[in-house]
Amino acid sequence: MAWTPPSKFTVFLSFLLLAGGLFILIELIFTPIGLAFPVITVTGFSSFQIWVMIGLGLVFLSWILFLLGVRLKGM
Helix, strand or coil: CCCCCCCHHHHHHHHHHHHHHHHHHHHHHHCCCCCCCCCCCECCECHHHHHHHHHHHHHHHHHHHHHHHHHCCCC
16 A cells, blocks of 8 residues: 555644643653642542553554554545
8 A cells, every 4th residue: 555645634633642642741750740730530540640641642642643644545
């Protein structure tokens, strides 16, 4: 299958997801815990772990969206 350039919308959306995920991860690394984000209460996980999962999920979604935009035509 040939390489097709993704649409501008796909590039823009994947960039926003990547920027959001990296922002969350960088804020968690460089700020003391509890100052930047609200506390999320889920049984079995700390708030820090939940925010790391959200950040990594956004980075993964940006990667998979961009991959699909390259692989599929018209996306």
